[in-house]
Amino acid sequence: MAYNVVVCVKPVPDPKHYDKVTIDPVKKTITRTGIPTLVNPVDKSAIELALQLRERYGGSVVVISMAPPNADEILREVLAMGADEAYLLSDRAFGGADTLATSYTLYHGIKKIEAAKGFSFDFVLCGSESADGATAQVSSQLGEWLGSPHLWNVFELEGTSEEAFALKTKMENGYMEWVGYTPLVLGVAREIRKPRFTSIMGIMKAKNKPLTVWGRADLSEAEDTYLGLAGSPTQPGEIFSPDLKRSGELFTGTSEEIVGRVVTILRSNGVVVGG
């Protein structure tokens, strides 16, 4: 059996540069000048899983993103990894969406792709969390909108028989095992697959792959009450940078002297040393 897979991807500011994230003291907005945008790291693991499903069973891999118009660069990168086709849901009307509104928009995007293609996706994959907001809520909420069973933090997925899949989800101090049948909506963890490198061939091919941009008018079935900032039940209040600075006494001297002083600190904090 072939599987049609759609992967939700998000462009995020590069987590390596979070030190440069600042808050505009007047406008109270987040400034991220000079921080490059990349594909949310764990979303690449989701794409890898999708590609491997296609390689093994046949089918197709479609990527979808709700993001500003310039996200097309990110989507080209994902196409270069090997996805067949990309859809970008981009419109001011979608802006400021919380997780519920985001998952609602993605849901309508997915429904529209399904209508155009004449099939339903077997797998809807998301990364387990985004590097910037990291709410980890979108996959579960998308599963609810779609009315499909959903699992989060899936770190293993293997086909067992014709149509069943064995899945594992992370738990505190362990994991949980599941048997699932498609359709499934999965928030996958990094460990699920190691993303492949993009080849030059991949980049060349990606140039000619279809990338469709849809705006508000294209998602005609969607209701305004659930879209964008206005359709988001959660609203942002104040933002601030936590001040975590500590005095930071520099310990100098020989290693023995330093270790001696550390032991003193341990003792003065009630830690039994050498006992």
Added chain:
Amino acid sequence: MSEKSKKIWVHAEVVDGKIANVAFELLSKARDLAEAMGEGTEVEATLTGSGLEKEAERLAEWGAKAIYLADDPDLQMYSPLTFIPVLAELAAKHQPDIYLFGATAIGSTLGPAVAARLKTGTAAHCIDLRINEEKKLVALVPSFGGKVIGEILCPNKNPQMASVKPGIFTKKDPTPVPVRIEKLDTSFLKKLDARGLKPVNVVRRPPAGLPLNEADVVVCGGFGVGSQENWHLLEKLAEYLGGATACTRPAVDEGWTDEHCMVGTSGQSIRPKVYIGFGISGATHHICGMNESGVVISVNRDAEAPIFEVSDVRIVAEVNSILPLLTEAVKPKF
């Protein structure tokens, strides 16, 4: 006419047949929130699982006045197909104003799914909760790996929902209250179409040694620890100090240790009396999981490493020049 009484709900997660600690932490916070909401605000709990009647009473010890208990063999293990409809229907029926979940592996998916069914909002992985002048819930939520904290409100919808990681709130002393346990009719579970997804097993691999959140001393290792050999030394150090070992993400990637001791946004939040970090750069992803520690001691060869900004003691040195010596120095002498 008196105002309708308000309700704060806590979903009590069950782990291996026992209520998880995070439920008591949330109930402790819920009591504070109830006080701020004003007279007549009640704290209540939901509980789902199998064979939980005795456990249910423990929630009363922490101030839950009513417990909505869904007890059924079909709820023995978590499944989205059974848990979500149970909790969403309970909330639709009883209309809590606030509904809190632990940001655990289950709570992090169950909470937002219930919220989606109720078409309400939920704030994820909060680091604090309070009630504002309008008597609404304000959730403090980290983003950009903890670099930025934002307030999240859910001004027009109920319940106002939030998830909080274990260990963020401290468990208060129990204050037992008379409790009303309401058992749910779960016969509808039999009629649910649960064919698409079946939980088959829960596998626990408890980490060796002291749990991270109970340790007074945490020895944390990062990428700069450099080798498996050094990692063993780090574990020895922790053992000698009667503490626990923690790690950053690269240490997991290198295979030196297991993800279960990772500290940070995708790991645990800890607050030991003393935190000693070796070879850690101080990415916000990690810092926001350890900044509540008492004394922070850092060893890094790079004097400019951001970890030093959040340290009480800065040691600019090679891991290898400090770790073996320190381990030797604290070794129990018989």
